[in-house]
Amino acid sequence: MSNETGLEIVSYGSYYRVGSTDVNQTCFSKVLLTAEALEAKSIRVWAGTKNYEDSSQEEISSIVEDTLKIAEMAAEKKIAICFEFHDGTLTNNNYSALKFSNLVVHPNVFFSWQPPHGYKTSYALQGLKELLPRLYTVHIYHWTVGSKDKNTVNGTLRELIYPDEYHRHPLSQGESDLALYLKCLLNEGKEIPILIEFVKGDCPEQFIEDALFLSHLVKNISKDLPFIRQF
Numbered sequence: 594m595s596n597e598t599g600l601e602i603v604s605y606g607s608y609y610r611v612g613s614t615d616v617n618q619t620c621f622s623k624v625l626l627t628a629e630a631l632e633a634k635s636i637r638v639w640a641g642t643k644n645y646e647d648s649s650q651e652e653i654s655s656i657v658e659d660t661l662k663i664a665e666m667a668a669e670k671k672i673a674i675c676f677e678f679h680d681g682t683l684t685n686n687n688y689s690a691l692k693f694s695n696l697v698v699h700p701n702v703f704f705s706w707q708p709p710h711g712y713k714t715s716y717a718l719q720g721l722k723e724l725l726p727r728l729y730t731v732h733i734y735h736w737t738v739g740s741k742d743k744n745t746v747n748g749t750l751r752e753l754i755y756p757d758e759y760h761r762h763p764l765s766q767g768e769s770d771l772a773l774y775l776k777c778l779l780n781e782g783k784e785i786p787i788l789i790e791f792v793k794g795d796c797p798e799q800f801i802e803d804a805l806f807l808s809h810l811v812k813n814i815s816k817d818l819p820f821i822r823q824f
Contacts, residue, residue, distance in 0.1 A: 602631050602633040602634065603634055603635065603788070604633060604634065604635045604636065604705075604786075604788070605627060605631055605637065607624045607628070608639065609624050609638045609639065610638075610639045610641060610642055611638050611640055611641060612640075612641055612652070612658065612660070613642050613656075621666065622666070624636060625666055625670060628667075628670075629670050629672065634672065634673060635675045635703070635729055635730070636667060636672060636673070637705065637730075638675070638677070639676070639677050640660075640676050640677075640682040640683035641653075642681060642682070643683075644680065644683075644685040644686075645683045645684075645689035646685075660697045661697065661702075664697075665701070668701040673701055673703050673729060674699075675703045675705050675730060676703070676705065677705055678690055678705055678706045678720075686709065687723060690723070691724070694724065694727055703728065704724050704729060705732060706724050706728060706730075706731050706732070707734070708734075710736065710738050711738045711739070714770045714773065718773055718774065718777060725777070725778075730785065731787050733771065733774075733788065733789055733790075733807065734761070734789065735761070735763065735767030736760060736762070736791060761791055761792065761793040761794070763799060764806050764807060765802075768806075775810060775811060775814050776814055779811070779814055787807065789804060
């Protein structure tokens, strides 16, 4: 059905927790079968269930071992493994994500990235640049945390309260930060899918507006970059 309508499934967003058999509701082989049926190009997975600094060496080793195992399984089906960049996993911040990426060097293991909540734009951009060589997808949204108008809560000081302290906005209201992220991606010179999520009000019309804005912004930024495919 997707092929018939011209849609491409870049990633199957699984909730498989790598190296954590006690919390997974299904084995990876079933996850892989689903991705194959969907003709997805990659499978989104999660690096365990704890932040890097809260994980024991035994837990980290188990996640690394399982990563290499599922990477081989997925490679046989020509499907990539892509780790979520997220709190509560071994990719909970810039330092952790980079450290973990160096432990799972495999041609079929990649990473996703999304703007971390409550941090300065410069910090977010640094993390994006560090993962660029292994980047497969990017999640884009415009949230603010703490104050409704701007980020006032530093995620390193205390846990953010969801959903009360998270405020969704149209992508256009975050143009300045988004433009920096897009320039970084476009300058890399390779095609990296951008996935829109957390749309304001979960509104279909807002999603269309955000998609059109994103497309327009990419075109404007890429005008001076001849190697970028125009959309």
